[in-house]
Amino acid sequence: MIGCYLAMVYMLRRHDQCFLLWSVACFVFVAGGCAAGIRTYVDMPLLTYLLADVLLLLSPALVVAGLVLFLRGQLSARAKQQAALLLTLFLLPLAMLYQVSNASTALTSFSIAVLFIYAIVLLKNARLTPVFPVYILQLFFAVHASLMVLQVILVLPLIGEEHRTFSLPSLQWVLLGHVLLTTSTGLMLPLLSFSLTENQLLRLTELDDLTQLLNRREFFKRANLALLHSRRQQHSVVVLMIDLDHFKQINDQWGHAIGDLALKKVADLLKVGLRTSDLIGRLGGEEFAVLMPNTSAEQAALIGQRLCERIAHHAWEIEARPVKLTVSVGGASCVAALQDLKQLLADADNALYQAKAQGRNRIVFDSEFEKQT
Numbered sequence: 001m002i003g004c005y006l007a008m009v010y011m012l013r014r015h016d017q018c019f020l021l022w023s024v025a026c027f028v029f030v031a032g033g034c035a036a037g038i039r040t041y042v043d044m045p046l047l048t049y050l051l052a053d054v055l056l057l058l059s060p061a062l063v064v065a066g067l068v069l070f071l072r073g074q075l076s077a078r079a080k081q082q083a084a085l086l087l088t089l090f091l092l093p094l095a096m097l098y099q100v101s102n103a104s105t106a107l108t109s110f111s112i113a114v115l116f117i118y119a120i121v122l123l124k125n126a127r128l129t130p131v132f133p134v135y136i137l138q139l140f141f142a143v144h145a146s147l148m149v150l151q152v153i154l155v156l157p158l159i160g161e162e163h164r165t166f167s168l169p170s171l172q173w174v175l176l177g178h179v180l181l182t183t184s185t186g187l188m189l190p191l192l193s194f195s196l197t198e199n200q201l202l203r204l205t206e207l208d209d210l211t212q213l214l215n216r217r218e219f220f221k222r223a224n225l226a227l228l229h230s231r232r233q234q235h236s237v238v239v240l241m242i243d244l245d246h247f248k249q250i251n252d253q254w255g256h257a258i259g260d261l262a263l264k265k266v267a268d269l270l271k272v273g274l275r276t277s278d279l280i281g282r283l284g285g286e287e288f289a290v291l292m293p294n295t296s297a298e299q300a301a302l303i304g305q306r307l308c309e310r311i312a313h314h315a316w317e318i319e320a321r322p323v324k325l326t327v328s329v330g331g332a333s334c335v336a337a338l339q340d341l342k343q344l345l346a347d348a349d350n351a352l353y354q355a356k357a358q359g360r361n362r363i364v365f366d367s368e369f370e371k372q373t
């Protein structure tokens with residue numbers, strides 16, 4: 001059932017390959033369980049021991065392969081080679097041991113435990129929010145790995161004995177835990193992907209596609225909140241409007257694609273030149289806005305001046321074209337954030353207009369602000 005459920009998620013998620021692997025892993029697990037289950041009735045060790053153990057190991061291996069695919073977006077040739085090598089390393093001793101009573105069970109259980117530990121390590125590098133599906137899966141894998149180690153401990157003394165391992169009550173409990181954990185893991189895996197989609201959707205609605213800065217709507221939303229916060233704290237706030245100089249000429253001379261790369265580069269330079277607490281947005285076209293909370297006019301003037309210099313003196317070369325770029329900056333501030341955002345932006349825009357009129361590549365502050373300071 002879980003295999004069918006994952007197969008349906010695979011189709012719903014537009015053939016996201018990791019779900020196919022996870023679905024196949026469930027069917028392989030059931031096939032391996034069936035092959036092992038008929039040991040009591042059928043004397044075909046090749047089927048009931050060798051094939052059963054191969055299938056039982058292949059199932060978690062497919063889960064791990066699906067995780068790699070999910071986290072890295074692809075299974076590289078190197079990863080496939082490593083998987084083939086590991087499978088061979090497992091198959092060789094198994095082929096030699098499968099007729100020795102209980103030895104193959106111990107080997108398979110140990111290998112599965114190693115695979116689950118690897119899955120925990122893989123998930124450690126997953127940067128997903130909300131993070132709880134990752135933690136829960138790590139917990140499942142940890143319990144599952146412990147269960148497999150327990151199975152090894154229980155089976156080791158029975159190697160070579162003609163005892164039917166799974167008739168032991170303790171091992172039946174382990175087996176039950178194995179099935180429950182496999183089911184729970186199968187149910188939890190899609191949540192990983194929902195976390196990822198949620199993140200991607202959030203990014204799409206909040207960030208500007210080209211520059212990965214806040215888009216206009218998100219900038220206004222966050223800036224209004226920041227302003228409210230500053231008002232409560234009685235802090236002064238500075239808003240900068242930043243506009244590229246003669247950007248039309250760059251588009252006309254080098255083409256729109258180069259213009260886009262120039263916009264991206266400016267955005268990167270803004271990110272580097274400003275603090276993480278500053279909000280940076282692309283309001284549209286070649287116009288950016290920055291809100292600097294808890295910042296004095298003098299500090300902002302200095303930072304703005306440095307930004308202009310950093311951009312003007314940057315070794316501009318985009319796809320081997322010597323693109324020359326400068327920006328003009330208009331600043332506005334209010335002590336204790338008495339103004340609203342729209343007014344602040346309008347004042348900064350006014351100052352930007354003056355910066356352009358005075359020859360560009362400079363920062364000018366709104367005169368209203370200068371009076372206040």
Ligand SMILES: Nc1nc2c(ncn2[C@@H]2O[C@H](COP(=O)(O)OP(=O)(O)OP(=O)(O)O)[C@@H](O)[C@H]2O)c(=O)[nH]1
Nearest residue numbers: 243244245246247248249251256257259260285286
């Ligand atoms: N490549 C690219 N160009 C854009 C984008 N958005 C706006 N532009 C261009 O930016 C240019 C803006 O031109 P203007 O408003 O005349 O301003 P300017 O040439 O920078 O001149 P000043 O602002 O007066 O210094 C136009 O050519 C737009 O086509 C974009 O996303 N990518």
